[in-house]
Amino acid sequence: MLPRGLIVALALLAGVHSALAHGIAGNRFFPGTLTFDDPAVADEAIVPNFSSSKHPDGGGNVVDNRFHWAFIRLLTPTLEVGIDSGWIRRNWGASPRSGFDVTNLAVKGLAYRNDLHEILVSAGLSWGIGHSGAQGVGANASDLLQPGIFFGKGFG
Numbered sequence: 001m002l003p004r005g006l007i008v009a010l011a012l013l014a015g016v017h018s019a020l021a022h023g024i025a026g027n028r029f030f031p032g033t034l035t036f037d038d039p040a041v042a043d044e045a046i047v048p049n050f051s052s053s054k055h056p057d058g059g060g061n062v063v064d065n066r067f068h069w070a071f072i073r074l075l076t077p078t079l080e081v082g083i084d085s086g087w088i089r090r091n092w093g094a095s096p097r098s099g100f101d102v103t104n105l106a107v108k109g110l111a112y113r114n115d116l117h118e119i120l121v122s123a124g125l126s127w128g129i130g131h132s133g134a135q136g137v138g139a140n141a142s143d144l145l146q147p148g149i150f151f152g153k154g155f156g
Contacts, residue, residue, distance in 0.1 A: 028118035028154030039120035039150035041080040041110045044072040049086075063091040066101065078110040088137040099134020102141070108150070118154030123147070 023030035023040030030038045049068040054061055070084035086101040108124035126146040133139025 023120065023152065025113055025120045025152070026115040026118040026154065027156055028152070030120055030152040030154075037108075037124075037148075037150055039110075039122045039152040041074060041078060041108055041122060042072070043074050043080075044070065044082075046070040046072075046084075057092075060092070065089045065091070068101070072106075080108050082106045082108070085132075088134070088139065090137045097134075097136040099137045099139065100132070101137070102128045102133040102139045102144075104128050108148075118152075118156060120150075120152040122150040124150065 023038045023042070030040055047069045049070075050066065051068065052063065052065045054063050056062070066086050066088050068084065068086035070082055072080050072082035074080050083103065083105055085103040087098065088101050089096065089098040104126050106124060106126040108122050110120070110122050112119065112121040124147070126148065128141070128144035128146065130143035131140050133141075
């Protein structure tokens with residue numbers, strides 16, 4: 001009998017198709033980075049994405065260790081929907097806390113593409129679902145709508 005985890009992994013891999021580069025306009029490739037999203041729409045799975053950051057808070061330094069994940073699926077060749085969240089371990093020295101980050105639902109559409117001039121422009125909207133995160137790590141705020149414009153221009 002196959003282990004349960006292996007069966008789940010095989011089932012997930014059965015739906016995988018070939019990976020293609022996305023964010024291409026003309027000869028220009030627009031990569032996504034850890035700090036901001038690329039202007040392209042595509043099928044993506046980001047699991048896990050670990051980050052650690054140190055910032056001041058309440059007279060001392062706080063270290064946030066985060067495991068972030070996101071799943072993004074194309075509905076049409078120019079429209080994607082996605083969901084993302086994560087796990088935070090916040091260290092305030094003597095009182096570390098951990099819990100889930102806010103869950104976000106997003107939609108992004110490719111608004112303009114010009115291969116000759118290597119330009120991509122997309123528009124998106126993200127909804128941070130209110131009270132979906134852990135209160136102990138400060139991720140239990142009200143609903144939040146975040147519009148976004150994503151722009152990429154090649155100079156080649």
